[in-house]
Amino acid sequence: MSRLVSLAAAALSLALPLSAATMSAARAQSPDHGHAHLIWFVEAEQFELRHSAHGESFAWDVHAWIGTDDWKLLLKSEGALPTGGPLEEAEAQLVYSWRVSDFWDAYAGLRYDHRPAPERGFAAFGMSGMAPWFIEVDATAFVSHKGEISARVEAEYDLYITQNLVLQPLVEVNLSAQNVRERGIGAGISDVELGLRLRYEIEREFAPYVGVSWERKLFRTASYARDEGESSGELALVAGVRFRF
Amino acid sequence: MDTILNRRTALKLAAGAAGAAGIYAVYPGRRAFAAASEYNLAVEKGRITVDGISSRAKMMGGSVPAPTLRWREGEEVVIYATNRMDEPTSIHWHGLLLVGVMDGAPGFNGYVAIQPGETYTYRFRLRQSGTYWYHSHSAMQEQMGMYGAIVIAPKNGEKAAADRDYVVVLSDHTREDPRRVFANLKADPGYYNRGKRTLMDFFRDTKRDGLDATLKDRQDWAEMRMDPTDLADVTGYAFLVNGKGPEDNWTALFAPGERVRLRIVNASAMSFFDVRIPGLPMTIMAADGQDVQPVRVDEFRFGVGETYDVMVMPREDRAYTFFAEPIDRSGYARATLAPRAGMAGEIPALRPRTVLTMADMGMAHGGMDHGGMDHSSMGHGAPADAGKADHSTMDHSKMGHDKMDHSKMGHDKMDHSKMGHGGMQQGGMQHAMPASPSKSSTPPDRAVGWGDAGTRPGEKALAYADLRSARKNDDARAPTQEIEVRLNGIMERYMWNINGRPFGHDEAIRVKYGERVRIRYVNTTMMAHPMHLHGMFVELENGQGERMPRKHVTIVPPGQEVSVILTADEPGEWPFHCHLLYHMEAGMMTRFVVGPKEERKAEAK
Numbered sequence: 001m002s003r004l005v006s007l008a009a010a011a012l013s014l015a016l017p018l019s020a021a022t023m024s025a026a027r028a029q030s031p032d033h034g035h036a037h038l039i040w041f042v043e044a045e046q047f048e049l050r051h052s053a054h055g056e057s058f059a060w061d062v063h064a065w066i067g068t069d070d071w072k073l074l075l076k077s078e079g080a081l082p083t084g085g086p087l088e089e090a091e092a093q094l095v096y097s098w099r100v101s102d103f104w105d106a107y108a109g110l111r112y113d114h115r116p117a118p119e120r121g122f123a124a125f126g127m128s129g130m131a132p133w134f135i136e137v138d139a140t141a142f143v144s145h146k147g148e149i150s151a152r153v154e155a156e157y158d159l160y161i162t163q164n165l166v167l168q169p170l171v172e173v174n175l176s177a178q179n180v181r182e183r184g185i186g187a188g189i190s191d192v193e194l195g196l197r198l199r200y201e202i203e204r205e206f207a208p209y210v211g212v213s214w215e216r217k218l219f220r221t222a223s224y225a226r227d228e229g230e231s232s233g234e235l236a237l238v239a240g241v242r243f244r245f
Numbered sequence: 246m247d248t249i250l251n252r253r254t255a256l257k258l259a260a261g262a263a264g265a266a267g268i269y270a271v272y273p274g275r276r277a278f279a280a281a282s283e284y285n286l287a288v289e290k291g292r293i294t295v296d297g298i299s300s301r302a303k304m305m306g307g308s309v310p311a312p313t314l315r316w317r318e319g320e321e322v323v324i325y326a327t328n329r330m331d332e333p334t335s336i337h338w339h340g341l342l343l344v345g346v347m348d349g350a351p352g353f354n355g356y357v358a359i360q361p362g363e364t365y366t367y368r369f370r371l372r373q374s375g376t377y378w379y380h381s382h383s384a385m386q387e388q389m390g391m392y393g394a395i396v397i398a399p400k401n402g403e404k405a406a407a408d409r410d411y412v413v414v415l416s417d418h419t420r421e422d423p424r425r426v427f428a429n430l431k432a433d434p435g436y437y438n439r440g441k442r443t444l445m446d447f448f449r450d451t452k453r454d455g456l457d458a459t460l461k462d463r464q465d466w467a468e469m470r471m472d473p474t475d476l477a478d479v480t481g482y483a484f485l486v487n488g489k490g491p492e493d494n495w496t497a498l499f500a501p502g503e504r505v506r507l508r509i510v511n512a513s514a515m516s517f518f519d520v521r522i523p524g525l526p527m528t529i530m531a532a533d534g535q536d537v538q539p540v541r542v543d544e545f546r547f548g549v550g551e552t553y554d555v556m557v558m559p560r561e562d563r564a565y566t567f568f569a570e571p572i573d574r575s576g577y578a579r580a581t582l583a584p585r586a587g588m589a590g591e592i593p594a595l596r597p598r599t600v601l602t603m604a605d606m607g608m609a610h611g612g613m614d615h616g617g618m619d620h621s622s623m624g625h626g627a628p629a630d631a632g633k634a635d636h637s638t639m640d641h642s643k644m645g646h647d648k649m650d651h652s653k654m655g656h657d658k659m660d661h662s663k664m665g666h667g668g669m670q671q672g673g674m675q676h677a678m679p680a681s682p683s684k685s686s687t688p689p690d691r692a693v694g695w696g697d698a699g700t701r702p703g704e705k706a707l708a709y710a711d712l713r714s715a716r717k718n719d720d721a722r723a724p725t726q727e728i729e730v731r732l733n734g735i736m737e738r739y740m741w742n743i744n745g746r747p748f749g750h751d752e753a754i755r756v757k758y759g760e761r762v763r764i765r766y767v768n769t770t771m772m773a774h775p776m777h778l779h780g781m782f783v784e785l786e787n788g789q790g791e792r793m794p795r796k797h798v799t800i801v802p803p804g805q806e807v808s809v810i811l812t813a814d815e816p817g818e819w820p821f822h823c824h825l826l827y828h829m830e831a832g833m834m835t836r837f838v839v840g841p842k843e844e845r846k847a848e849a850k
Contacts, residue, residue: 039432103737130470160441161443
């Protein structure tokens, strides 16, 4: 937990001078006419309570970015903290992304997993952007400091039911090139997460939501979990708020 | 200095008093010993109240809009612009012919922004008459209220006499900081779109057009990652008439039977309007300050930065509503023409918000990459062959050049509004194309295509092709070169540019002094861009031969081509940009450089 706090502090110390400078004066810094606006945002895609047969936890998926049309510096964090229990998952990424086409950015940076133990550092390389049909895609490859290779692909879609009511299906797939027994990860597809969240955009910046999230460990990862006496799948009801500032 | 201070006070008082009445007029004292008329314009921060809601503003001369500057052709004017804000500012004289440094665009022609506490002295002789305007050209200050009208009386008096003469400044006002608006657009270009396609729309369209057609339509847009509901980037605006909201109801008085001239200025940051006065036809007398042969219309589409002088003759002893709907129908600007103060006319219902079509995507000409686009999708699911056949009949290639208005496809009977009703609704483009769409049909309940205002059958919407200059064009030479100006954008990133290069990384367009050139705009985007060239008028190639209208702003509709001709007779380095404020801010601007006079002379030898 202390590591997480220090990580958060580091993140804030990075973000705050920038935000303090920009928030007071200019959200979008600009000279007389255009070019090289520096823009920043903090966005929480998920900020929610999860309730499942295994108990309750608080989960987050938050990122902050600052940049221009051509590049962005992103700080991402996601994790889960069971109520009353120790931190279950916590990861942070600091990546530099740059524009490669109309709809796609490439990025490279670092990822640090505090939990599950043991800790890992990774180099991260990825692409994010919008695929046809307005599907947001984020695909990243990771190489850990121990040389393990893994990958993660995420896709989500916003279905506007009305102008304010939005249904968001989401899928996340994690893959691993090898078994990482000490972290409970098996080679191949290690786990899949499917989510369905229904949010109401009171403002674009503030949207409470409810939904379901289904996570399933697969193949060897699942058997590792069973070996540890853990379940390989979990269906959770979620309620939270998506926000941006 | 005494005189100046006194005049400043007087000006403020005048503006304040006029503000209450809603008519802004400045009648400054003249120095007995000076040939020029002098004016003081302080730029400062303040607050304005719109429909009872107070918000922050940046203003010139103490009001929003800024005081109307009433000048006379031929006179020399001197304006002392004092910056009382804590940020640099500038004042640009939109549409005026003047020496480059007086144009007021920072970074161009040697003009430098006015720093806090400084006073800049503008001095120029008025070489023209008509309705123009002035606004800040710095840091999106225009959005905060820095705009006002200029009326220059002709040397020899107005050709068309009017009993009353009113300035009508339309604008869009937001309570948000424009920098925040810009950031929101960068982070989420759909941020302000509250008219997105929804599941409900899908069900409605399925019911109307059938499942196959609806799915096909959704597929076409989804594969391109484009949104056909993207009409206005920014919403949340209050739409103002002379600084007054719809509830404030700015009112202009008339006596029945009088001729009333309205000098209408679109000083919006981002909003195209459809302007009409239900029950009262308007006669267009001038466009962009330049006289045109009178044309009677029921409504006109009003691009950002344009001005129109219209004459109306209300005969009845009743209130008429001046009604300006932004094209995304997210609200309206409203004023009243009334025989007595305190009256209000009926406020019409907002007409349907249009949905863009594949034609708006540049399907019609070589303007953009057609890869992956299916022509058969043009007609909302019309059979492929029909779609193609009709396409060729429509003759888009000509349309782009000669006639900007979608409602004018190929010939004047092809009104998109009728198409939308008579054709699209029945699910096939082929029905839409007959030469004489039924005039008797009921008003359309939906609008299709950028150019479709939802004009009632039998009513006349102004098309660019209708604009015919009152006098012959001065320069009969054919253009010696054609300059292609591609209007590009990546909506998903809210990036906009000219010829693929955002301002700052742009390549200046260079012409020789005195050269006659054609500028051919190719709009590869799905938004309309009101293109503004500083310092000179262009002649719009709208099929009017030697009477092409002279414009300072040219609307280039989505996916279309429009061409204009220019005699480059004003040396300098002129800003050339989209007048949508956030597009310009995002980089949709370049330099248009007209070489020095000497160069030309040297060459002639």
